[in-house]
Amino acid sequence: xxxxxxxxxxxxxxxxxxxxxxxxxxxxxxxxxxxxxxxxxxxxxxxxxxxxxxxxxxxxxxxxxxxxxxxxxxxxxxxxxxxxxxxxxxxxxxxxxxxxxxxxxxxxxxxxxxxxxxxxxxxxxxxxxxxxxxxxxxxxxxxxxxxxxxxxxxxxxxxxxxxxxxxxxxxxxxxxxxxxxxxxxxxxxxxxxxxxxxxxxxxxxxxxxxxxxxxxxxxxxxxxxxxxxxxxxxxxxxxxxxxxxxxxxxxxxxxxxxxxxxxxxxxxxxxxxxxxxxxxxxxxxxxxxxxxxxxxxxxxxxxxxxxxxxxxxxxxxxxxxxxxxxxxxxxxxxxxxxxxxxxxxxxxxxxxxxxxxxxxxxxxxxxxxxxxxxxxxxxxxxxxxxxxxxxxxxxxxxxxx
Numbered sequence: 499x500x501x502x503x504x505x506x507x508x509x510x511x512x513x514x515x516x517x518x519x520x521x522x523x524x525x526x527x528x529x530x531x532x533x534x535x536x537x538x539x540x541x542x543x544x545x546x547x548x549x550x551x552x553x554x555x556x557x558x559x560x561x562x563x564x565x566x567x568x569x570x571x572x573x574x575x576x577x578x579x580x581x582x583x584x585x586x587x588x589x590x591x592x593x594x595x596x597x598x599x600x601x602x603x604x605x606x607x608x609x610x611x612x613x614x615x616x617x618x619x620x621x622x623x624x625x626x627x628x629x630x631x632x633x634x635x636x637x638x639x640x641x642x643x644x645x646x647x648x649x650x651x652x653x654x655x656x657x658x659x660x661x662x663x664x665x666x667x668x669x670x671x672x673x674x675x676x677x678x679x680x681x682x683x684x685x686x687x688x689x690x691x692x693x694x695x696x697x698x699x700x701x702x703x704x705x706x707x708x709x710x711x712x713x714x715x716x717x718x719x720x721x722x723x724x725x726x727x728x729x730x731x732x733x734x735x736x737x738x739x740x741x742x743x744x745x746x747x748x749x750x751x752x753x754x755x756x757x758x759x760x761x762x763x764x765x766x767x768x769x770x771x772x773x774x775x776x777x778x779x780x781x782x783x784x785x786x787x788x789x790x791x792x793x794x795x796x797x798x799x800x801x802x803x804x805x806x807x808x809x810x811x812x813x814x815x816x817x818x819x820x821x822x823x824x825x826x827x828x829x830x831x832x833x834x835x836x837x838x839x840x841x842x843x844x845x846x847x848x849x850x851x852x853x854x855x856x857x858x859x860x861x862x863x864x865x866x867x868x869x870x871x872x873x874x875x876x877x878x879x880x881x882x883x884x885x886x887x888x889x890x891x892x893x894x895x896x897x898x899x
Contacts, residue, residue, distance in 0.1 A: 535578040536832065538563065538822070539604030541594040541619060543611045546586025550736070550766070551811040552611045555633060556581055557804050558815025559608060562823075564803075572823060573832070580604055586611075588618035595622040605832045608818050609648070611811070613637035613655070613683045620648045629825075629838040633818035634783075634811065637682040641860040649841045650861040651818055651853060655683050656690030658781050659731060661880050662757055662868050663691065666729050667698040669891055671754055675704035675727035677718055677742075684733025687759055691731055703727050712738060715745040723751040732758040740770045747774055747896045754892040755779065763810055763869055763876065775871040777893045782867050784813040784850050785876070789884040790867075792849050817850035824848075 540559060543552025556579075563577040571577065580602050584591035591610050598604045599622065607623060609616050609632035616635035623630040624645045632640070632648055636655040640648060663674070676691050678684035688705070695702050704725040708718055719742065722730060730753045732742055739761030746752070761767050762780025771778075784790065786797040786808055796816065800808035822837075824846045829836035845863075846853040852863035868880035870889055877886040 533575045535576040536572055536606065536826075537578050537580050537602065537604040538606045538608060538819070539580045539595070539598035539602060540608040541584040541591045541598070541610045541615075542581050543586040543615065544583040547735075548586040548611050548615070550764075551634070552584075552586065554806075554809055554811035555611050555815040557806075558800070558808075558812035558817075559633075559819050560815075561800060561803060561812075562816045562819030566819070566823060572826060573830070584610055584615060584619075586615065588615050591615045592618040592622050595619045599623075599626050599628055606822055606826070606837070607631070608815075608822065609633060609635060611635075611814075613640065614681055616640055616648075617682065620645060623647050627834060629834055629841055631818045631822050631841065633814040637686050638860060639682060639686070641856075641858045645859065647838060647859075649821075649855055649859045651821060651850060651864060652783055652814070652861065653864045653866045654690075654861060655686035656693065658687050658759060658866055659691050659757070660694050661866060662731075662779065662781065663694045663698050663700065663729075665868070665880055665889060666755060667700050669889070671700070671728035671891075673701050673703045673725075673727045674729045674731060675722045675725050675753075676702065676731040676733065677704070677706050677708060677722065678733030679710040679712075679735060679738060680707045681710050684759065687731075687733040700729075708738075710735075710738075713741060715742050716749075718742075719745045719749050719751055723749060727753055729753060729755045729757070732756075732761075734758045735760045736764055736766060740767060743771055743774060743778065750896060752893045752895050756893055757781070757868075762871060765807060765809065765876075768871060768874065768876070773874070773899045774896070776873065776899065777871065777890060779868055779870045779879070779889070782810050782869055783864065784810045784817075785867055785869055785878045787878045787884065787886055789878065789886065796849055813849055817848040820848040821846060821853050 542556040563579050566577045582594045607630040609630050613635040624647050629647045632650050634652050636652045638654045678688040739758040757779040762778050763782040768775045786793050797808040825837050825840035828840045854863040869876050870879045879885050879889045
């Protein structure tokens with residue numbers, strides 16, 4: 499009697515298909531990783547004045563590379579990050595980008611952290627005709643030189659305070675005092691404050707620049723206090739914003755609102771000031787908030803990988819990688835002309851938000867957020883559709899904290 503072959507059960511067939519697919523995927527992955535890796539070059543500020551944000555930016559970029567390789571690589575090849583410490587120095591960064599391009603022969607470039615460092619590095623990229631994605635430089639002067647290879651992702655510095663000033667005006671605040679550290683980024687923030695204040699119907703009653711390395715804010719706070727402003731805006735970094743707040747408390751100066759560019763968005767600001775940080779606002783390109791797309795997933799995985807909480811600078815690094823990846827995939831090539839064309843023409847949404855640049859490479863769509871310290875926590879307060887809590891006005895008097 500003839501026997502019939504037994505038909506495998508559905509579960510057997512499913513598992514057999516799964517293992518065949520898995521084996522195929524592993525073979526493809528082995529083939530991809532056997533090829534030469536795509537090398538992404540970056541100079542990161544791991545020491546010097548920008549060490550903290552520079553280190554976070556590099557870790558964010560490395561996390562992007564890990565995710566790309568976990569998904570099966572880019573153009574069938576593993577991604578490798580080639581990085582050097584530029585010591586927060588523009589000249590050192592320029593030499594390192596020359597090395598990355600000429601000696602290491604990297605395939606793609608990510609720019610350094612700060613505007614002054616990027617200004618120098620971008621000259622090297624332009625001379626070689628090598629497209630560079632700038633994750634965090636915001637001084638618009640970088641994009642006023644007619645260069646064709648530098649593509650910005652951060653918001654331009656002269657628009658940093660627009661949302662905050664508009665909100666303050668709507669809340670009935672009428673006067674602004676501003677002080678800025680003397681370099682490219684805060685100077686352009688100050689220029690933007692003057693422009694936005696005029697269109698918002700607010701008066702700038704104090705406007706002064708101080709040395710970037712200033713540590714004594716006694717006289718500056720006295721002069722600002724004498725101008726009796728509703729809103730004080732500091733074009734600052736972390737150390738000087740902390741020093742300013744401490745001096746304001748010592749002089750018992752509490753305007754209706756107090757905001758800084760760089761400082762309040764960092765955990766170190768709250769660590770240093772404790773309850774005195776409450777009510778102070780800052781401007782950020784990204785925040786870990788349940789209302790910001792992809793923020794919690796990124797933050798959780800970043801903490802797992804690094805042991806640190808994710809901040810805006812880690813998001814800068816990750817998002818710059820996402821933009822570069824999108825341009826390469828759209829170009830289906832590492833050809834510099836093809837990648838450059840995509841970086842100029844494409845519209846893209848990443849962890850950091852929307853990407854779209856003008857012909858100059860200047861960012862057009864990325865908006866800043868406004869955060870405020872409330873009860874010991876950094877909360878998103880603007881834009882309204884993404885906020886964790888409304889802004890709290892006025893600033894609580896120092897004696898009541």
